[in-house]
Structures are given as structure tokens and as C-alpha cells.
Amino acid sequence: MTFNTPKMNFRFLILVVSLTTFLSGCRENQQAENPSKYLSYVKNYADAMIQNGRDVYGAKQSPLFASVLNRQTFQVDKSIDTISISGVRVTDRSVTGANMIHDVDLFETLYALTPITGDTRYEEEADKAMNFFFNTCQSETTDFYCWGEHLFWDFQKEDCGLGADYHENNVWPFWDKAYAFAPDAAWDFALAEWDHQIHDKTTGDFSRHAGYTKHETYSGFDFPRYAGQLMERWAYAYNRPENADRPRREELLHFIEVMVSRMKDNMAQSGSGLLIAGRSPKGDHNQVVWLTSNLELARCLEVAAPVVDPGLASEMKALALKQDQDFLNAPHKLDSVGGGFAVTLHAETGLPRVRSMNQPYSAIWSSGYGYGTHAGVANIIYGRQGQLNDRYPDMAKQYLEMILKVGELYLESEPDTTLLLKPNEFAQVIKLMLNCHELSADRRFLDRAAFFADMGIELFIDETSPLPRVSNQHDHYETITGGPSFIYQLLKLHQALNLN
Numbered sequence: 001m002t003f004n005t006p007k008m009n010f011r012f013l014i015l016v017v018s019l020t021t022f023l024s025g026c027r028e029n030q031q032a033e034n035p036s037k038y039l040s041y042v043k044n045y046a047d048a049m050i051q052n053g054r055d056v057y058g059a060k061q062s063p064l065f066a067s068v069l070n071r072q073t074f075q076v077d078k079s080i081d082t083i084s085i086s087g088v089r090v091t092d093r094s095v096t097g098a099n100m101i102h103d104v105d106l107f108e109t110l111y112a113l114t115p116i117t118g119d120t121r122y123e124e125e126a127d128k129a130m131n132f133f134f135n136t137c138q139s140e141t142t143d144f145y146c147w148g149e150h151l152f153w154d155f156q157k158e159d160c161g162l163g164a165d166y167h168e169n170n171v172w173p174f175w176d177k178a179y180a181f182a183p184d185a186a187w188d189f190a191l192a193e194w195d196h197q198i199h200d201k202t203t204g205d206f207s208r209h210a211g212y213t214k215h216e217t218y219s220g221f222d223f224p225r226y227a228g229q230l231m232e233r234w235a236y237a238y239n240r241p242e243n244a245d246r247p248r249r250e251e252l253l254h255f256i257e258v259m260v261s262r263m264k265d266n267m268a269q270s271g272s273g274l275l276i277a278g279r280s281p282k283g284d285h286n287q288v289v290w291l292t293s294n295l296e297l298a299r300c301l302e303v304a305a306p307v308v309d310p311g312l313a314s315e316m317k318a319l320a321l322k323q324d325q326d327f328l329n330a331p332h333k334l335d336s337v338g339g340g341f342a343v344t345l346h347a348e349t350g351l352p353r354v355r356s357m358n359q360p361y362s363a364i365w366s367s368g369y370g371y372g373t374h375a376g377v378a379n380i381i382y383g384r385q386g387q388l389n390d391r392y393p394d395m396a397k398q399y400l401e402m403i404l405k406v407g408e409l410y411l412e413s414e415p416d417t418t419l420l421l422k423p424n425e426f427a428q429v430i431k432l433m434l435n436c437h438e439l440s441a442d443r444r445f446l447d448r449a450a451f452f453a454d455m456g457i458e459l460f461i462d463e464t465s466p467l468p469r470v471s472n473q474h475d476h477y478e479t480i481t482g483g484p485s486f487i488y489q490l491l492k493l494h495q496a497l498n499l500n
Contacts (some may be wrong), residue, residue, distance in 0.1 A: 038494040044466035045487045050125045057155035063128035064098040069477045071465035091163035094152030101147045105484040134182035143192035166209035190237035204262030220280025225293040228300030231256045235304035270347035288355045289345040298323040341377040365415045375428040378406040382435045407436035421472045424482025426456035430489040
């Protein structure tokens with residue numbers, strides 16, 4: 001008997017396909033039947049950080065969590081500073097201390113674990129770090145907090161560590177904790193972002209960078225995402241009940257008005273009518289458009305609008321919708337090899353372009369400073385889709401179709417594990433799969449989330465440590481590449497599997 005005949009080849013092919021389908025189904029069933037395995041990884045990580053990942057250095061120890069650690073010894077190791085990681089700038093790292101902005105998903109994990117496990121220790125330990133930070137880690141000169149892109153709390157110096165003397169904040173979802181533990185300090189910070197960050201108080205000209213140790217403002221780097229986040233924080237501070245009788249409270253509404261005007265003026269600077277990255281010609285910022293930065297502005301405008309008068313609120317919502325229209329009209333290439341979301345555009349032509357580290361299109365896997373993945377962009381528009389769903393269902397539907405289309409790409413795509421991969425890339429893909437499952441109720445997305453979770457665990461976690469690696473090519477733990485985000489998405493996956 002020979003196996004060369006077409007008939008036998010066909011039968012053999014059917015056997016192989018059937019066996020593959022069976023094994024794939026078994027694997028998916030195992031994932032579905034054992035969702036608690038992801039919770040085990042999350043708890044092991046959280047327990048290790050609580051017990052061994054704290055500030056035990058210098059003369060004054062603190063409950064802050066280290067942002068960089070040797071995964072085996074759980075020690076801060078200054079020599080890690082010499083290790084180069086593609087896509088990570090030296091001045092952005094926090095090798096000898098804690099950067100609370102990079103730890104957001106560590107805190108999300110700790111606060112979520114208490115109601116899931118019934119163990120109050122997770123929330124209590126997170127609160128200890130929050131309490132210390134908001135009462136201790138603030139500039140006596142500017143009232144800025146020691147966090148962000150270039151600052152961290154140095155455990156040996158017991159003071160702010162400076163990658164550069166630039167304060168730059170980002171999204172912070174725990175302002176309720178700041179006001180609970182240090183309400184005066186939190187209020188001072190809200191004012192500081194006007195007093196010490198805005199260069200021209202009339203035009204709203206500012207830079208995302210401002211001096212931390214001394215008053216020093218800059219101009220022309222008035223990024224839309226940062227303008228939006230400023231307005232969101234001012235609106236939050238305005239609404240806090242403990243701020244109701246503060247002398248300068250009404251000024252916050254003026255700050256928001258000035259910033260809205262600045263963004264509208266910046267939109268008028270380009271020949272295309274698109275909102276430019278900033279006014280400065282340095283680095284070509286006045287000739288570039290970052291669409292995801294503009295979508296972050298849109299999100300923040302929606303959040304801040306309810307606190308202002310109806311006229312200004314209408315302006316803010318119109319400005320936000322313009323960013324949605326520009327994004328939806330951009331020349332995205334979600335069907336082509338080498339394409340993706342158009343994210344970096346020329347301000348005059350509206351066509352995709354390269355600028356420094358900024359790429360014209362998102363990539364399916366690679367991410368770093370100034371560039372990101374399809375999944376990351378799809379998760380941004382997921383948030384915006386939710387904001388628009390009730391009032392603008394047609395626009396929300398366009399976003400929904402984009403999100404699911406990208407989700408379908410990841411049902412077929414796997415990363416090349418011989419290349420540099422970071423936990424954040426997997427976190428974003430797992431998050432996208434969970435978002436797609438929520439929007440579609442398609443079980444394939446949930447199973448695919450488990451698939452990528454298992455792949456990420458294999459790449460970043462091993463028997464030597466519960467802490468995720470900074471990348472698949474480096475062995476230490478460093479939050480800047482999204483280790484805490486990967487862990488947090490394992491927790492979200494655990495929750496989703498237990499609901500299905």
C-alpha cells in the first residue's frame with residue numbers, strides 16, 4: 001500500500017485537520033475551565049510586590065513600590081541602568097526608585113484584588129503607598145508631584161530623581177485617593193498646573209514640560225492630549241466637595257476656557273484644518289498631527305464639559321467631535337500589509353508621514369516611545385465609542401466596526417517571538433480581545449485573549465520569579481514597558497472567564 005495517491009493525501013489531510021481542531025478545542029476548553037490560573041499569577045505578583053518590592057533603602061524607608069527590580073533577588077540594582085531597551089529612552093527610566101505614573105496598573109490590580117479575594121490587605125497596602133506619596137513627594141517650590149515621564153522618587157536620595165528637571169503628568173485615575181489622604185496638597189497641585197506650567201496665561205501657550213525644582217515654563221509644545229488632561233484635572237478639582245470654598249476655585253473654569261481657545265487656535269494653524277501637535281517649529285511639531293493625541297483631547301473634553309457653562313460646554317463638545325471626524329476620515333489602511341491606523345499626519349496635506357520616532361501607521365506588534373500598535377489605538381477608540389454611543393450612534397458604529405475589524409486581525413496574527421516583545425504589547429492585545437468580546441459576544445475573542453495571555457506568561461514569567469520581565473530579551477522587572485499592565489489584564493481575563 002502506498003500513501004502517494006491523491007485519495008490517501010485527501011484522507012490524511014482530513015485526519016490532520018480534524019486532529020488539529022480537536023486539540024485546539026481541548027486547549028480552549030482547558031482555558032475556559034481553569035480561569036483561576038490567571039488569578040494565581042496575579043496574586044503571586046501582588047504578594048511579591050507587597051512583601052519584597054518596597055522601598056527598604058536609605059535612612060528613611062517607605063511603602064512605595066519599586067519600579068525596577070532584579071526579578072530573582074527583588075533588589076533595586078543601579079547597574080540595570082546600563083541595560084539598553086529599544087524604544088525606551090534613558091531619561092524616562094526610574095531605576096532607583098518609584099514612578100507612580102508607571103505603577104497605575106499595579107494599583108488597579110491591588111484595588112481590584114480586595115473585592116475579588118476578600119483580602120483587605122491588597123487595598124490597605126496600596127493605600128499606604130498613596131498616603132506616603134501624596135504627603136511627601138511634592139516640590140516645595142512648584143507643588144508639582146514627583147512623577148511622570150522624567151521624574152521619580154529616588155529611594156537612596158529620598159528626594160525626587162531627575163531624568164531631567166521636567167515635570168510631565170499623565171492620566172491618573174486615583175485622584176479620590178489623593179484628596180482622601182492629602183486634600184490641600186492635591187489642591188495645590190491643581191493650581192500648580194496653571195501657575196507653573198502655562199507659559200502665557202492669556203493665550204494658553206504652554207509646554208508639556210515645566211520645571212519641577214524651580215518655576216520654569218516653556219512654550220510651543222502644547223500637545224492636545226496634555227491640554228485635555230489639564231482640563232480634566234481642573235474639572236475634577238472644581239467638583240470636589242472639599243474644594244467648594246477654596247478662594248481660587250472659580251479660576252479653574254477660566255483655565256479650562258483658555259485651554260479650549262488655545263486648541264481651537266492651534267487647529268486654525270494648519271492648512272488641512274487638523275489640530276497640530278504644537279506651535280513650536282522645533283522638531284517639526286507645527287507640521288505634524290497626532291491623531292491619537294487628539295482623541296485623548298476629545299475624551300477629556302467630554303469629561304470636563306459638564307462643569308462649565310452651557311455655551312462653553314457646547315464649544316468643547318464640538319471641538320471633541322471635530323477630532324472624531326478627523327480620525328474617521330483619515331487614510332487608515334487596516335486591510336493592507338504594512339498598513340494600520342494612520343496616526344501621524346502632515347499638518348498641511350493630512351497625509352501620513354514619519355517624524356522622528358513617530359511612524360505614519362500603527363504596527364500590529366511593535367511599540368515604543370512615539371509609536372504603538374493597532375490594538376493600542378483600537379482600545380483608545382473603544383473608550384471614545386462608549387462616550388458617543390447614546391448621542392451619536394452612527395459615529396459610534398463606525399468606531400465599533402473599526403474595533404472589531406482590528407480584533408479580527410489578531411485572531412489570525414501571532415508575534416514573532418524571536419523579536420523584541422514587551423508586556424504592554426500583550427496587555428493591549430488582551431484588552432482588545434476582551435473589548436471585542438464585550439461588544440460582539442463572540443466567544444472567539446475571549447478564547448484568543450486566553451491564547452495571548454498564555455503566550456505572554458510563557459515569554460515574561462517563569463519559575464524563578466512572579467514578576468514579569470521587562471521584555472522577552474531582558475530578565476529584570478521594569479514597569480515602563482507595561483509589566484503591571486500585563487498582570488492587570490490577566491486579572492480582567494480571569495473576571496471575564498468567570499462570567500462566561
